[in-house]
Every structure is written in structure tokens, then in C-alpha cells.
Amino acid sequence: MHFNAGTAHTCAGQKRIKMKRDTIAIHGGYEVDPTTKAVAVPIYQTVSYAFDSADHAAALFNLEAEGYRYTRIGNPTTAVLERRVAALEGGLDALCVSSGQAAVNYAVLNVTQLGSNIVSVPQLYGTTHTLFAHILPSQGVTVRFAETDHPQALEKLIDDKTSAIFCESVGNPAGNICDIRALADLAHKHGIPLIVDNTVASPILLRPIEHGADIVLHSLTKFLGGHGTTLGGAIIDSGNFSWKEHASRFPMFNQPDVSYHGMVYTEHFGKGAYLGRCRSFYQRTTGAVLAPLSSFLLLQGIETVALRIERHVQNGRKVAEFLKNDARVKWVNYAGFPESPYHAMAQKYMNGQACSLMTVGIGGGYEAAIKFHDSLKLFTRLVNLGDAKSLACHPASTTHRQMSDEAKRHAGVLPEMIRLSVGIEHIDDIIADLDQALSASTR
Template sequence: MRNETLAIHGGYEVDPTTKAVAVPIYQTVAYAFDSAEHGAALFNLEVEGNRYSRISNPTCDVLERRIALLEGGVGALSVSSGQAALHYSVLNVARNGNNIVSVPQLYGTTHTLFAHVLPQLGINVRFAESDHPAAMEKLVDDNTRAFFCESVGNPAGNVCDLEALAKVAHKHGIPLIVDNTVATPILLRPFDYGADVVIHSLTKFLGGHGTTMGGIVVDSGKFPWLEHSDRFPMFSEPDASYHGLVYTDHFGPSAYIARCRTVYQRTMGSVLSPLSAFLLLQGIETVALRIDRHVENGRRVAEFLRDDDRVEWVNYVGFEDNRYHALAGKYLGGRACSLMTFGVRGGYKAAAKFYDALKLIKRLVNLGDAKSLACHPASTTHRQMSADEQRGAGVTLEMIRLSIGIEHADDITADLDQALAAAK
């Protein structure tokens, strides 16, 4: 099935007991065992089934199966937020004394986790000078455990060369972890280009309505953990915290995602509620339709801004003179995402006046909503970064980030027009 169909049907069959067509909300904490022997078998991972909703839940399971199918992976783990997904994806491969190498163009809270939180756990994050594979390779050493990038940077709008990054990472025996939140699997499936792990903030385009927090980690099932057991012994050596389980022996290609669930979600508890999973599934059913409208509206808005002399610059990969235009053609099928940035002529003060004058477009820090949204990154999402760090992430003082929604394009540009007039 194509992604448009998987988004509606993937991971769920009609409920055998009730014949429910919609995914039921299994609002339960625990599940009964048939016997003491059955309970032991479940906890030994000898049989499939549910034990406790901190570890698995039937509603969340459908969400996980659906996203895994959309991305082309072998399995997925849903968690309470995109940040939790990011955290678990790194902890699953790196330990005290290890490092990961990251592109500099990152969402602000991702940078905070990498620059200030993970180092306190003994995991160093090395930021490359650019998103070029050669810049990443310079920072690899014997303790490097992963490459990290955003497929489409937020808010920089850069498109990473995933195929080239994956080749460099695999050359050194390490996985490539990709945040695919902005592109979604409708525009890009990183596993098709060699990525090993994909994460999403489900809160954004996949949920699509600004109502529900959620995150997910997806495993390609293709990275050879056993072959690189010197770097990743946690997958091929007995786990003392789980009765000596060896993940590569027991789970095979799904070793990464199984360990993510068994070690991190089971013990650290970043759990997605069944109701949240249900609401996210509703959003996913229409994601392909919404992305089509997002993309078309984004193009209309970008062209409007480019042609307006009250605008200093527009960063939109759909334009041929954008440095990432060719990569957008390769990885996004030529369809630029609806996330873009621009500078109001007149600098920061004019940008602030523009921002305050918006009426239809909402002022907030989310993205991927059905509604059009605007953000001033330097004072919000990237506020905790130094001026140099902001520039490295592609953030300037006058920058406005737009996430173009699915309203009528003329109404969006009309609001931009009146706000630009107020700024001037």
C-alpha cells in the first residue's frame, strides 16, 4: 500500500471482539494474566502480549505500527513528546565517555539537550561547522556512536544530504539518526537513503491540529549492531537488568527498538497516553491531504514575500537560487516544505512590529498545525543560545519563521500584507 493508504489503514485490523472500525482507546493501566506461567512468559518476552501500559498499550501499538509502515521501518516506540524520542534515541547507543556528531542547524531545545544536558551524563555532542558530510567526518573518533541531523532543519530550512551522511557514518561503523518531523514520511523517508533511526515530534505535521503532544522512535532494522559489537556491546552482550537478555539474539533486526522500549521506556517512563495515541491517529489519517495543501500554500506565500519590497530576504528551498534547492529536488521530490523564514526590511524593530500586527496567523512556537503559525526564533525557540550558536543554527534577529497552514492562500497573504504595512 502507498503511504496515503497506510496513513488510514496501516497497523490495524477490525477489532475481533467488537468489530470496531475505528481504533479503540484502551484506557487501562494493566492487563490480566491467564496464569502465573503466562505472566512469567510475558515478562521474559517469550510470548507477545501486554503487561502494563508503561511498556505497551494496544492503542499506542497501532500508532507505532502505522508510523513504522509509513517510514518503512521494522518497529517503533511511541513516547510522550518529540524531545523524549530524541533523548531515548541517543541514550540507546551512547554511554558515559561516548560522543555523537551533529549538524549545527537544530531546533533550539534539541541544541539545549545536546549542548548542556547530555554532557552532564558524560555524553559529549560535537557540532560540525556545517551540515556537509566532510565537516561531520572531521569530528569522528573511536568514541563516536552516532551522526544526528534534521532532514529539514527547523528553522534553518536546510535539507541534509542523507545519502552522503549515511555513507560516512557507516564507513565508521556508526548509525545515522534523523529527525524527520518537518518533512514527514509523506515528503521523505530517510530509510530509503540509508538512515538507521528516525524520530518525530508527532505534535507537529503528523498530528496536524495542535492538540496533542507525542513523539516516536522508528527503527530501520538495517544497522548491523552485531557486526559493530565493539562500539555497541549493549545489543550483543547479556543485559544484567533484564535477566541476561541478548537483544540481537532475541529480537534480530528489531534489537534497537526493543532495547529502547525495554530499557528506557520501561524504566524511565516517558509514556504516551492511549487517548493521545488515538488523537494522533486521527491526524495521521489526513496527513497526505494536508501536506499537499501545506506545500501549495507555502509556495504561494513564498512567492508573495519574494515579490514584496518590504521584505529583505526569503529562505525557501523551492526557489532555484536557494543553496538547498537541488537537495530538495532529490529528497523531497521537488516539493518544498511549508516551513520558511524571512527577514522584514528594517531589522529587528520592524520584525517585532510585523509580528505584533498579525491577525489570522497565530503567534506561537509550534509548527505543522492546520493553522498558519508565526514564530520569532531569536526570542523564543532559540532564546537560550548564544549569538554565535544562533547564527550557526541559521537564526538571525530579524528572522520570522512561518509554518504555513491549510487556510485559503489569499487569506494568508492578506494577513501578511497588512502586517508588513504596519511594520513599515
Template sequence: MRTETIALHAGYQADKSVRSAAVPIHQTVSYEFDSADHAAALFNLEAEGFRYSRISNPTTAVLERRVAALEGGVGALCLGSGMAALYNAILCLAAPGRNLVSVPQLYGTTHTLLSHVLPRMNVSVRFACSDDADDIGRLIDDDTMAVFCESVGNPAGNVCDIEALAEIAHAHGVPLLVDNTVASPVLLRPIEFGADIVVHSLTKFLGGHGTTLGGAIVDGGQFPWHRQPGRFPMLNQPDASYHGLVYATHFGRTAYIEACRNFCLRTTGAALAPLSAFLLLQGVETVALRVERHVENARLVAEALQRDDRVDWVNYAGFPASPYYPLVQRYMAGRACSLLTFGVHGGMPAGKRFYDALRLIKRVVNLGDAKSLACHPASTTHRQMTPQQQIQAGVTPEMIRLSVGIEHVDDILADLDQALAAAHDGCLDPALVLREPG
């Protein structure tokens, strides 16, 4: 099935007794067992089924199978947020004294997790000076547990060379972990290019309506965990909490995602609620259509901003002059994503006036919503970083991050025009000034 069909149908078959065409909401905490032996088999991971909704739930399971199918993975685990997904994805690989090698262009809270939380667990993070594979490779050693990147950096807009990063990671015997939130599987499927693990904030494009938090981990099923038992103890050493079960031996290709579920999620508890899973499934059904409109609107907005004398610069990977343009052609079939950044002429003071003057475009820190959203990263998502760290992450003081929505593009452009006029004390085209909605 193609992406559009997978988004609607994958992972669900109607119950023969009820035949509900829509995925039901299984709003339950626990599940009845047939017998003591049946319960023991479930808790020993010897039988498939549901034990407790902190670990798995029938509604959430449909979402997991659908997201896994969209990404081309062998399995997925859904959690309460994107950050919970990233934390658990790393936790399953982490061990004291180990390190993670990362590109520098990251979402602000991800940077906080890597810079300030993991070191408290005696796990260090090495940030490369760029997203170039050679720069990454120089930092990998025998204690490295994984290489990490965002397929499209938030908000830097850089597009990572997934194949090159996978090649350098695999040459050193470690997996490539990719946050694919900004691109979404509609534009890019990292597993097809060598990534081993993919994480998502389902809150963003896959959910798409700004209503529901969620995250996902997808297991590509290709990394040979069993070949390095000392490097990945979680997967290769007996798990005392399951009577000595060894994930790599017991589960084979799905060892990683099963360990994420049955050890990490089971004990950390960041479960996705069944109602949230249901709401996210509604978003997934239309993600391909929405992304098509997002991408087209973003192209038109980027071109308009580039022509505008009130804008100093526009960072959009869809421009032929962008250093990431060749990677957009290679990995995303020429469709640059709808996240872009720009600088208002006049620096940070003018940028703040522009931001405050927006009427249609929402001033929020979310992205991937059906609605157009604007953010000033230096004041919000990357506020906790030093100025030097912000620059390394691709954030400048005047930068405005725009997540272009699916409204009529003329209305988006009109709001941008009047806000730019407010930033410069005069509208170049008064006919375009947009009134407050309603």
C-alpha cells in the same frame, strides 16, 4: 500500499468479537495474565503481549505500526513528546566517554539536550561547522556512537544530504539518526536513503492540529549492531534486568527498538497516553492531504514575500536559487516543505512590529499545525543560545519563522500584507487588510 493508504489503514485489524471500524481507545493501565507462567513469559520478553501501559498499549501499538509503515521501518516506539523520543533514541546508544556528531542547524531545545544535558552523562557532542558530509566525517572517531541531523532544519530550512551523511556514518561504523519532523514521511522517508533511525515530534505534521503531544522512534532494521559489540553495549551485552538477555541476539533486526522500549522507556517512563495515541491517529489519517495543501500554500506565500519590497530576504528551499533546491528535487520530489523564514525590512525592530500585528496567523512556537503559525526564533525557541550559536544554527535576530497552514492562501497573504504594512507605517494595498476573525 501508498502513503495515503498507509496513513488510513496500516497497523490495525478490527477485533473479531467487536469489529470496531475505528481504532478503540484502550484506556487501561494494566492487563490480566492467564497464569503465573504467562506473566513470566511476558516479562522475560519470551511472549508477545501487553504487560503495563507504561511499556505498551493496544491503541498506542496501532499508532506505532502505522508510523513505522509510513517511514518504512521494522518497528516504532511512541512516547510522550518529540523530545522524549529523541532523548530515548540517544540513550539507547549512549555510554560514558562516547560522543555524538551533529549538524549545527538544530531546533533550540534539541541543541540544549545535546549541549547541556548529554555532557552531564559524560556523553559529548561535536557540532560540525556545516551539514556537509565531509565536515561531519572529520569529527567521527572510535568513540562516536552516531551521526545526527534534522532532515530539514528547524528553523534554518536546510535540507540534509541523507545519502551522503549515511555513507560517511556507515564508513565509520556508526548509524545515522535523523529527525524527520519538519519533512514528515509524506515528503521524505530517510530510511530509503540510508538512515538507520528516524525520530519524530508527532505533535507537528503527523498530529497536525495543535492538540496533542507525542513523539516516535522508528527503527530502520538495517544497521548491523552485532558486528560492533564494544561500541554498542546496550544491544550486545547481557541485560541484567532481563536475566542476561542480549537484544542483538534475541531480536535480530528489531534489536534497537526493543531495547528502546524494554530498557529505556520502561525505566524512564515517558509513555504516550492511550487517548493521545487515538488523537494522533486521527491526524495521521489526513496527513497526506494536509501536507499537499501546506506545500502549495507555502510556495505561493514564499513567492509573494520574495516580490515584496518590505521583505529583505526569504529562505525557502523551493526557490531554484536556493543551495538546497537540488536536494529538494532529489529527496522530496520537488516539494519543498511548508516551513520558511524571512526577514522584514528594517531589521529586528520592524520584525517585532510585524510579528505583533499578525491577526490570523497565530504567534506560537509550534509548527506543522493545520493553522498558519509564526515564531520569532531569537526570542523563543533559540533564546537560550548565544548569538554565535544562533547564527550557526541558522537563526538571525530579525528572522520570522512561518509554518504555512491550510487556510485559503488569499487570507494568509492578506494577513501578511497588513502586518508588513503595520511594520512600515502604511499599507500598500488597503483592500487586502484582514479583519480579526469573527
């Protein structure tokens, strides 16, 4: 079983050198295979692993020895991905699972119990909202949605049953940028962790742990994978939250787990208690496992994430400026503009850069937005984001369709809204496609 993903800024093994994120994306978590000398990460396409003896097997199952026993619990290919993602985010360790939604689900379940609640910002990805508003309550966990993403709005909802604060660093599709340091300070004031979904920003633009976040999540499917080929999710633990200090609120980490030989996670894993329990309790028993081949493909995508993000950001700004100056467009929600309510947050947390994910209001309302959407030729119409290709969707009729009109507005989803994920194609071709689709929307 995989126990510790290694240090945040170095490769595994003897390469104890500090690296920038661009370099971590290529080298983090792996050295040349000592047996085969393979430079590329091998794909360990196996279900199980042989034991040397009954005693060896017992030591593995008791978590007394490092090693692997079953790919549902740990796999050498996936372990490299976990080390690399943890290093990119500056975390202690990571657990990679089958999808971003599995990561959100596990991350929240791991800190809650029957009767507890979490407090969340309202601007969420549509499926995360469904999980929070409908699935978790049926399991005895309440999610309280604040009116805004301002810390004061969230603090009003915190009580002695609250187990975490949840936010998306950059909301999908709202484009809001949360004040992570303020939310982290609020969470720690009340003795609870801050969980941040960092999918849209990526660790290239923003590292929430550096600003006080305790747990960071990713849909690896998006910018980190980058090519729209592979589902995957990640949970990164900063290792900074003291589960032992807040034992009364988090008994699951501090009392014997009867399902696992009476394991007390804070005693056995120390700072790694959060992911130790997440892997041993949730992934082992419910099985949202990332396949080794998927881990390999995601590693290939991560190698170029820094270069892709640079081009995404450049193209995103040029697209936003084109749309802002076009009379056929009603509004553009882009944090790179000084008039954006989130411009100051972009300066504070993202070095003044804005993501290539943006929303635009098409003049003429819902029907014009549909015409624009259906007339796109280079942009692919789908509900993914962060692909090398330019992508577009109409959230009101797709990702947030199941929500009421009031809930859509609360989440920042308007009828005329188109969500654009600007890709890395030549900017002239991107703008030409937007121009012809805008012309079609006015006919």
C-alpha cells in the same frame, strides 16, 4: 508487550497488500476488531492487563510471549499508532513516546555510554540543541557540532568513541535540507548509525530510510498529528544497521543486560534489537509514555496527513513567491527557489517540493520583525509548527532565546528572522494577513 510492528508496506494480519503512503495513513496497522467489529481503533484506557497464570506472567516478563502487561511498556492503541508510523516511514518497527523531545533523548541514549560522543549538524531545533549542548554532556555523553551540514565537516569530528551521526532532514528553523545519502554513507563507513529527525518533512515528502538512514525520529505533535492538540514522539528503526557486526562499539546490544534477566538484545530481538532495548530499558524504567487517548488522537490526525501536506505545500509556495517579490522583505529562505542553496537537495529528496515551513527576514531588522510578528491577525503567534492553522514565531526571542548570539547565527537564527508555518486556510486570507503585518512593520 508489543514486539513487532509488522511489515512496512502492509496492514497487520491477513491484509498483505502493498499500499501507498496516503492509504497507509488511513489503514496501516489495524483491521476491524475481531471481538467488537469496531472500525475505529479502540482506546484501551487501561494501566495493566490480567495474567492467565503465574507462568503466563513470567513468560511476558521474560519477553518469551507476546502480549501486554503494563501500559508503561505497551498498549494496544499505541501499538496501532506504532505500526502505522513505522509503515509510513518504511521501517521495521516503531516506539511511540510522550513527546518529540523524549524521542530524541531516548534515541541518542540508546546508542551511547559514558565517554562516547555523537556528531551533529549545527542546524537544530532549539530544545534539541539544549539537550545536546548542556544535558547530555552532564551525563557523560559529548555532542560535537560540525561547522556546517556538509558530510566533510562532520567526518572531521568522528573518532573511535563516536556512536552516531545526527541530523534533521529539514532543519528547524534553518530550512536546510541535509544530504541524507551522503551522511548515511559517511556513518556506515565508520560503523555507526545515522539518526534523522524527519519532523518537518514528514514521511509524505521524504522517507530517510529509503536513502540509508538507520533511525528516524518524529515529533508527532507537528505535521503527523496536524491539529495542535496532542503531544507525542516516535522512534522508527529501519532494522538495517547490524549492531552485532559492530559489537565492540555497541556493547549494550551485545552483552547481557544485568537489569533485565541477562537479556542480550541482539540475540533475543534480532533485527529489532535497537527498539527492543529502547522499550525494555529506557521506556520501562524512565516512563516517557504516550497516553492511549493521545495515541488515538494522533491516529485521527494521521488519516488526513497526505491531504494536508498537499495543501501546505501549495500554500507555502504562494506565500514564498509573494514575500520574495515584496520590497518590505529583506530575504526569504525557501528551498523551492532555484537560487536556494538547498534547491538541489529538494529536487533529490523531495521530488522538487519544498516544505511549508520557511523563514523570512523582515526589512528593518529586529524591531521591525517584532512589529510584524505582533501585528499578525490570522497567523497564530506560538512555537508549534505543522498545524492546520498558519503559525508564526520569532526564533531569536523564543525557541533559540537561551543560545548566545554566536550560537544563534551558527544555527541559522538571525535577529530579523520570522519562522512561518503556512497552514491550509484559503491562500488569499493568508497573504492578506502577511500584507497588513508588513505594512505595520514599516510604520
